[in-house]
Amino acid sequence: MILVVxxxxxxxxxxxxxxxxxxxxxxxxxxxxxxxxKGINVARALRTMGVESHLFLFLGGDNGNKVRSGLSQxxxxxxxxxxxxxxxxTTVIHEEKRNRHTVINESGPLVSFESSLALIHSIEKKxxxxxxxxxxxxxxxxxxxxxxxxxxxxxxxxxAFSVLDSSGAPFSLALKSIPFLIxxxxxxxxxxxxxxxxxxDDKIKAVQFFQKLKIPFIILSDGPKGLVVGYxxxxxxxxxxxxxxxxxxxxxxxxxxxxxxxxxxxxxxDFRDAIKYGTACGLANxxxxxxxxxxxxxxxxxxxxxxxENYYSSKRG
Numbered sequence: 001m002i003l004v005v006x007x008x009x010x011x012x013x014x015x016x017x018x019x020x021x022x023x024x025x026x027x028x029x030x031x032x033x034x035x036x037x038k039g040i041n042v043a044r045a046l047r048t049m050g051v052e053s054h055l056f057l058f059l060g061g062d063n064g065n066k067v068r069s070g071l072s073q074x075x076x077x078x079x080x081x082x083x084x085x086x087x088x089x090t091t092v093i094h095e096e097k098r099n100r101h102t103v104i105n106e107s108g109p110l111v112s113f114e115s116s117l118a119l120i121h122s123i124e125k126k127x128x129x130x131x132x133x134x135x136x137x138x139x140x141x142x143x144x145x146x147x148x149x150x151x152x153x154x155x156x157x158x159x160a161f162s163v164l165d166s167s168g169a170p171f172s173l174a175l176k177s178i179p180f181l182i183x184x185x186x187x188x189x190x191x192x193x194x195x196x197x198x199x200x201d202d203k204i205k206a207v208q209f210f211q212k213l214k215i216p217f218i219i220l221s222d223g224p225k226g227l228v229v230g231y232x233x234x235x236x237x238x239x240x241x242x243x244x245x246x247x248x249x250x251x252x253x254x255x256x257x258x259x260x261x262x263x264x265x266x267x268x269x270d271f272r273d274a275i276k277y278g279t280a281c282g283l284a285n286x287x288x289x290x291x292x293x294x295x296x297x298x299x300x301x302x303x304x305x306x307x308x309e310n311y312y313s314s315k316r317g
Contacts, residue, residue: 002046002053002266003126004134005119005151006039007143008108009057009067010090012251014289019097029096034290035070036090038137038165041255041292042262043076045281048296051263054078054126056119058140060109061086081118083140085109092251094289099248111142123151129159132262135174136165136255145169152177161265165258167191175210181217182210183258189220200237203228204311207235217271219261221254227279228311231271235312238275244305246283252291257282259292260299276306 016030046053060083088106135148155162164179167188186197189206207230210218218230226239260278280302284294
């Protein structure tokens with residue numbers, strides 16, 4: 001089973017316009033409202049792959065009811081606990097001429113101690129050996145900043161695998177508990193490491209830093225520039241070959257990547273194949289406007305164009 005914690009879900013409001021003019025009037029060519037939040041994106045991607053997952057969320061107000069309705073319509077199993085305010089709205093502005101995204105995140109509602117404790121107890125009860133627990137996205141106000149660390153400790157106790165995809169304090173505080181897999185992007189890694197990641201050497205250095213923390217599986221993403229992956233004592237460079245260019249919609253591609261990797265790992269498939277599959281699914285997501293939405297046949301075709309280069313192994317000295 002794959003359990004997905006999405007502590008700070010949202011309604012995504014995508015505004016598509018030719019170009020954003022600051023301090024002026026803008027008109028959209030397309031508006032799309034979907035349920036979102038990184039964990040929901042992961043669950044949606046897993047559903048497309050034919051892999052079952054179960055979501056755990058905090059939801060509140062009319063927006064929360066819309067998220068509940070959307071999850072039911074998409075046939076995404078979930079369990080939720082109430083918040084002390086409205087579930088947040090995330091506004092995404094996509095400029096067609098510049099192929100550029102601007103994301104405006106609300107901070108989200110306040111969550112009570114009782115709701116936080118109920119979530120922890122539910123995960124403790126539900127998680128079984130060899131399950132995957134995906135901890136995805138930001139944390140809402142009111143919950144302890146080290147909540148993900150608590151979940152990772154539970155995963156260790158249950159002999160399950162924890163997957164961390166967050167940023168800021170929730171990410172950095174959780175590292176001490178040694179999750180099985182982390183997926184920071186370059187900016188998120190910079191916040192933890194305290195140095196700019198500008199070159200391939202910097203990316204390798206970043207991955208090796210996380211390896212020194214004894215984290216078994218590291219995926220450092222850098223958008224169209226590809227991935228640097230650490231697996232135990234090895235480092236790999238992963239990218240699409242020169243015949244492939246991604247589409248214009250980057251939102252949710254990292255979540256789709258996580259879903260693809262975990263889907264294959266949960267099926268006990270080799271980590272190299274898991275990386276190829278996840279990368280191809282994430283790339284396929286860039287051709288669709290929805291987060292966690294992609295064409296599975298396209299992803300299978302793109303797998304043939306994903307190149308994995310073994311950069312370093314401490315076994316070789």
